[in-house]
Amino acid sequence: MNKTLFNLGDSTRDELSKRLLGEVTTLYFFLNRLSASLMNKNGLTPFMRSLLLHIENEGPQTVPQIAQQKRVSRQNIQVPIDQLRDKGLIDAIANEAHKRSKKYQLTDKGKDLTAKVIEQEVALMAPVINELGSGKLLQAIHTLQHTRQILEQLTTEADKG
16 A cells, blocks of 8 residues: 555645545546436446446356445346346346356347447547546556555455454
């Protein structure tokens, strides 16, 4: 962990924490609105989009596996999974490890829609990438990943204790 932040005065550290949380929160809600607008055009919610991308990236998984990785309850995953299945975007396949807990995978329709959504998002982000440049974006990605990893570690430690 970088000790520099802890060598700062309390007021500076507190102000930086507030500014970071403020920017991340504002960006989250802005991106959520943009995503909702894009997803509505495709008949999805932002959470459904995240599930499609998760299944695409991780491969077939059970609802409990997805819930654990997304750190939400199984019930929060089941309803949108059922909706995605009803739309023909995913289907259930046998799970050799557990007969009653099916795995879900993308259908061809789900793969096509996921590719379309990604294409739309890439086009939406093009002006941001052009304005900031790859160096700043890579640094932002690294900083956000590192921040998330630290918070995940703190959360895991807090859950144990």
